[in-house]
Amino acid sequence: MIREICLDLETTGLEPRDGHRIIEIGCVELVNKVRTGSFYHAFVNPERDMPEEAFKIHGISGEFLQDKPKFAKVAQEFLSYIKGAKLVIHNAGFDMKFINHELRKCDLEIIERMHVIDSLEIARNKFPGAGNSLDALCKRFNVDTSRRIKHGALLDAELLAEVYLELSGGGQISMFDARAMSKKSNDAEFIELTKKSFLEPRDFSLNAQDLEEHKKFITKNFKQNFWGYTL
Secondary structure, rough: OEEEEEEEEOOOOOHHHHHEEEEEEEEEEEEOOOOEEEEEEEEEEEOOOOHHHHHHOOOOOHHOOOOOHHHHHHHHHHHHHHHHOOOEEOOOHHHHHHHHHHHHHHOOOOOOHOOOEEHHHHHHHHOOOOOOHHHHHHHOOOOOOOOOOOOHHHHHHHHHHHHHHHHOOOOOOOOOOHHHHHHOHHHHHHHHHHOOOOOOOOOOOOOOHHHHHHHHHHHOOOOOOOOOOOO
């Protein structure tokens, strides 16, 4: 089972070393490249004011965040949710510097780069020279962004999940229904969802004529071959 978490953040600014903090975390779960319906979302009190430039982007005010938990309060819940999964992040360097800055402040272990997939890097490799922002990729893959009036971490994580699936070759049909992978499914539901009917195996054995035809074709077209046939 491959578990991946599409993650997005909103922050008070661009650089944690300048005192900027995380204000929103959004996560969407994929299992074997299938959306399970599981997600994690939290608003975070940044313990500072909200710059006007940041407010214009995400529309989240300092007043709104005053009664929200500080990062230290949600850190363990967040880490428990992402445990064992690869993080899929668009422009991962930006989000990871904020996440690891907050984890260090809490004396918690940081997340190593090996556990992160940067969807921006994937997009740049697939479409060099093209616009590869999340908005541009949504347009490229016809992902509906009509709900996106302002940036929001959970909505952007949902859009990222759709874009990432397209970058990975398109949404795949899993062996099991996505609900069967969800933690919410009970055993009876899982059994019912994964019932399969199988056809009887067919006989594709070769007769002597088939083998002779094969030998003639190989020796005519491939002087050196796996079977050791020679003219």
